[in-house]
Amino acid sequence: MTQRNESAAAGDLQMPMVTLRSADELADALPYFMGYHPSDSLVLVALQGDRGQFAGRVRLGIPGQAExxxxxxxxxxxxxVQEVEQRAGGARPDAVVAYLCREPGPGESGRQVMESLRPLADALLATCRDLGLRVLEALCLSGDRYWSYVCAEAGEGCCPAEGRPMLMPGTSVIAASATFAGIQVRGTQKEMETRLTPLTGPSVAAQEEAIDDAVGEVLPRLMGKKGCLALAADTLVMVNGLIARLQESPPPRSMREDERDDRLLTDAEVARVLVGLQDPETRDRATLWMDGARAAAALRLWRALSRRCVGVYGPYGAAVRTLAGWAAWCVDDPTEARIALELALAVDPDCGLADVLYRAIGAEMPLEAMRGALRSGVAGYPPLSLPASVWPPVDVRAGGEAGVQGELFD
Known part of the structure; x- marks a missing residue:
């Protein structure tokens, strides 16, 4: 199974104590558990103690194949259970709340979605009970409405056939508490994924042709070690220049404004950088540009490059989505980081760096410890000939974890 589940501990939620008493409030709470509105996802929330305190959660995309x-x-x-036990010193969760989230397709109703997902809900509930977990609620969220599998299973029929409407945004107790605590819920998972999804339309052919040309130009340079190192240096010089260019432009405030970043990068520039970053060592060296003020502009660059991995070059997206995940983590956005890394691993399940970063975020590894490990890994690579103005303003020989070698991330 190549899908990876997204996990989080109780410490991830910097939320005041809130008591949720109804299915309405549980349905409304999901984006506050996640930090965003999950799409086409299965979420399990673990609870501990008599008062049912939040103990952790896992998320997985709903598999497309019902089998x-x-x-x-x-x-x-x-x-x-394993995640909670590891984080809580062996203490097991006592109960669980399950969410199955899927929007209706064309001509499909929310009720039809709920019925289609019932076999998955039944399998989940059976396993939870086999593990000794009380299932407090299992909800299907679809089309701004929700249905309870638990009340249907008990024959109580508390949910009408058309489901129950979700609470108005911002009106629940958890929404009020989040606002008071300064916590904001991001948009939908789909919206965040779209910022990293290859473009479509008439511009695709020109971008694909530019990558074709770049591949043809680069291949002869890969015949020897000196050529590979020179290509790595050229790629990083271009990366440095593109980050600087984006720093001079106002950051996009929304998905729609991403087009402005796209216009700042020519097809030829994008092609050269994408091809160069397919070398794992060059990709790893690029992680060193995520310090300080550069991180936000670097994230914009990796998003824009990911959107240009069009046509047959879709697999090239693994490298830049991995870099986007690292950049998002560096700007204190683990939510986008997880999504970017999931997309990288969906393209290339064997991408070692993406897997390391994904696991590190899930294990709550300190950011600076990960940064030190990356620097130490890059320090083991052959030196490049780069202008002093281009090389990142960090000492890659300092701050690393002893014994961490570059091949860890290959």
Whole structure:
């Protein structure tokens, strides 16, 4: 199974104590548990103690093939228990709340979505009970409405056939508490993924042709070690210049404004950098540009490059989405970091750096410890001939973890 579950501990939620008493409030709470509105996802929330305190959660994209649902229904609750035990010194969760989130397709109703996902819900509930977990609620969220699988299972029929409407945004107790604490919920998962999704339309052909040309130009340079190092240096010089260019432009405030960043990068520039970053060592060296003020502009660059991995070059997106994940973590946005790394691993499940970063975020590894490990890894690579103005303003020989070598991330 190449899908990875997204996990989080109770410490991830900097939320005042809030008591949720109804299915309405539980349905409304999901984006506050996650930090965003999940799309096409299965989420399990673990609770501990008599008062049902939040103990952790896991998220997994709902598999497209229904024949995989029984396996997922058996394994995901076990993953949740394992995550909580590891974080809580062996203490098991006592109860669980399950969410199945999927928007209706064309001509489909929310009720039809709920019924189609019932086999997955049944498998989840059965496994949770086998593990000794009380299922407090299992909700299907679809089309701004929700249905309870628990009340249907008990024959109580508390949910009408058309489901119950979600609470008005911002009106619940958890929304008020989040506002008071200064916590903001991001947009939908789909919106964040779109910022990293390859473009479509008439511009695609020109970009694909530019990458074709760049590949043809680069291949002869890869025949010897000196050529590879020179290519790495050229790529990083271009990366440095593009980050500087984006720093001079106002940051996009929304997805729609991403087009402005796209216009700042020519097809030829994008092609050269994308091809150069397919070398794992060059990609790893690029992580050193995520310090300080550069990180936000670097994140914009990696997003823009990811959107240009068009046509047959879709797999090139693994490298730049990995860099986007690291940059997002560096600007204190683990939510976008997880999503970017999931997309990288969806393209290349064997991408070692993406896997290391994804696991590090899930394990709550300190950012500076990860930064030190990356610097130490890059310090083991052959030196490049780069202008002093281009090389990142960090000493890659300092701050690293002893014994961490470059091949860790290959």
């Amino acid at each position: 995989d649902w029984e396996f997922i229904g058996q394994e995901l609750p076990r993953c949740l």
